[in-house]
Amino acid sequence: MDYKQIPVIIPSLEPDEKLPRLLEQLHKAGIQNIVLVDDGSGPAYAHFFEEAQKRWGCPVLRHAVNLGKGRALKTAFNYCLNTWPDAPGCVTADSDGQHTPACILKVMKALTDRPDALILGCRNFDEKDVPLRSSFGNKCTRFVFKALVGLAITDTQTGLRAIPTAFMKKLMHTGGERFEFESNMLIDTKDAGVPIVEVPIETVYIEENKTSHFNPLKDSARIYAVFGKFLFSSLSSSVVDLALFSLFCFLLAPVVSGTLYITLATVCARVISATYNYLLNYKIVFKSRENHGMAAGKYFLLAVIQMACSAGLVSLLYALTGGFSELVIKICVDVFLFFISFQIQREFVYKKRGA
Numbered sequence: 001m002d003y004k005q006i007p008v009i010i011p012s013l014e015p016d017e018k019l020p021r022l023l024e025q026l027h028k029a030g031i032q033n034i035v036l037v038d039d040g041s042g043p044a045y046a047h048f049f050e051e052a053q054k055r056w057g058c059p060v061l062r063h064a065v066n067l068g069k070g071r072a073l074k075t076a077f078n079y080c081l082n083t084w085p086d087a088p089g090c091v092t093a094d095s096d097g098q099h100t101p102a103c104i105l106k107v108m109k110a111l112t113d114r115p116d117a118l119i120l121g122c123r124n125f126d127e128k129d130v131p132l133r134s135s136f137g138n139k140c141t142r143f144v145f146k147a148l149v150g151l152a153i154t155d156t157q158t159g160l161r162a163i164p165t166a167f168m169k170k171l172m173h174t175g176g177e178r179f180e181f182e183s184n185m186l187i188d189t190k191d192a193g194v195p196i197v198e199v200p201i202e203t204v205y206i207e208e209n210k211t212s213h214f215n216p217l218k219d220s221a222r223i224y225a226v227f228g229k230f231l232f233s234s235l236s237s238s239v240v241d242l243a244l245f246s247l248f249c250f251l252l253a254p255v256v257s258g259t260l261y262i263t264l265a266t267v268c269a270r271v272i273s274a275t276y277n278y279l280l281n282y283k284i285v286f287k288s289r290e291n292h293g294m295a296a297g298k299y300f301l302l303a304v305i306q307m308a309c310s311a312g313l314v315s316l317l318y319a320l321t322g323g324f325s326e327l328v329i330k331i332c333v334d335v336f337l338f339f340i341s342f343q344i345q346r347e348f349v350y351k352k353r354g355a
Contacts, residue, residue, distance in 0.1 A: 001087055003112040004030045006162075007080045008104060011037040011072035012095040015048045019095045023056050029101040031108075033084065034058045036095075037076050040066035059083075070181025077168045088115040089168060094159040103160060103201035110199050111162035118167060118189050120153065121160030121201040130203060141183070148230050149187055150346050154198055156186060167194050191287060233285045234338055237277035241334070244269035246327060259315050262326055266311040274303040286350035298349045306341055310334060 008031055012019060026034060034056065038049050040063045052058040061075050073092060080090045089111050093099045103121055110119045125135045141156040159182070163171070170192055176184040189196055248265035256264060278299045282288050288295055313333045318326055 001084075003108045004105070005033055006087055006108045006111060007033040007035055007084055007090045008108075009035050009037065009073065009076040009080065009090055009092045010095050011039055011069055011076065011092070012041065012048075013039045013066060014041050014045050015095050018097040019048050020051060020055075022095065022097055022099075022101075023052055023058065025101045026104065027056055029105060031101065031104065035076050035079060036060045037072040038062045039068070039072045040064060068178035068181075070177045070179070070184075073181060074172055077163075077172060081165070081168060085165075087165060088112060089162055089164040091162045092159060098204045099160045100202055100204065106201065107160055107162045107199055110197060111164070114195070114197050115164055117164065117195040117197045118185070119162035119197050119199055120155060121158050122153075122155035122198045123158065123201060123203040125155070125203070127203050145186065148342075149190065150343075151186060151190060151196070153186060153196065156183065158201075160201060161185075164194070167192060229285050230342075233277060233280045234342065237273050237280070238334060238338075240276055241269050241273035242327065242330070244272055245330060249326060259318060262315050262318065263311045266307060266314065266330075270303065270307040270310070274300065274307075278303075281345060281350065286346065288350040290350060295350060299345070302341065302344055302349060306337055310337060 008026065010019075010022075023034065034052075036049060036052055036058050038045075038060055041049075049060045049062075053060055059079070061072075061079055063072065063075070076092075077090065080087065084090075091104060091108050091111070093104050099121065107119050107121045111117075123130075123138075125138050138155060138157055142153060145151045145153055145156055157179075161182075163185075167189075170188065171185060174181065174184050174188055176182075186196070188194075245265050248268045249261060252261035252264050255261075278296060281299075282292070282295060310330070310333055314326065314330050317329045317333070318324065321329070
């Protein structure tokens with residue numbers, strides 16, 4: 001298939017004159033297979049989609065009510081998989097004029113060169129004309145993706161993407177019905193072993209992106225909720241660990257001399273909380289396919305090292321501070337160790353073979 005025949009998906013909610021302008025430009029560029037999704041726009045906007053059908057022959061997939069961008073993309077994926085089963089994949093683009101035909105063609109061509117990869121059309125957020133909310137939001141999300149997921153992505157919120165056919169099928173089962181779906185898509189590349197290829201595109205913001213349906217507060221909250229499972233596992237394990245540590249300190253301090261009780265309390269609490277944390281991380285957080293014996297062995301080796309570091313640092317700081325609160329010291333130490341431990345767990349303990 002010629003790369004210009006790769007289907008292009010354009011989801012739209014309450015479009016304006018920029019949509020027919022974009023469709024005309026795409027057809028002039030030789031792009032023919034354009035699928036529109038009317039995500040519950042209502043009768044007032046029906047003429048935009050009717051014109052697209054009559055003038056350009058665009059199939060229009062309709063939602064009776066607004067179901068969100070994630071659901072709109074899944075609806076279109078299903079249509080494309082059934083209509084063009086031999087296509088290398090599809091391209092998604094926004095309807096607000098931010099993605100030029102040249103940029104869309106660039107991403108389509110990249111998919112033919114790398115049919116195994118998710119292609120991202122990435123904007124430059126250091127340019128002076130980028131709206132502050134877009135620049136700040138993308139840079140924050142970029143940092144979170146790198147820190148928590150281990151993916152270094154220049155533009156995490158780009159709507160211009162080329163998606164391989166095999167990955168499209170997997171994405172039909174991916175959670176998220178609104179903007180969070182696009183973040184879930186990026187996370188799923190790691191689970192599925194799909195490489196990410198970035199293609200530089202123009203950074204276009206029309207009227208400072210006022211027509212965007214992305215709500216920076218509401219939808220950012222949905223996106224960052226994707227990472228809730230990571231934080232829940234660590235925080236709940238810390239609560240279990242700290243509660244048990246306090247209990248064992250209370251029980252052991254009267255019967256154990258010096259600061260040895262701190263070490264014993266740390267060991268007892270960590271054995272229990274580490275078992276809880278391992279099972280939670282294996283099944284929910286990292287969804288590991290690693291052999292249980294191998295993963296458990298690596299995890300408990302890390303836990304022993306982390307436990308020794310925690311006990312040693314808490315005891316040392318307790319002595320240096322002249323008997324300051326053991327619990328406060330432990331919280332500070334374990335927060336520091338958490339960031340190191342998370343990186344090791346993600347890249348070593350639960351890493352899938354071949355991923």
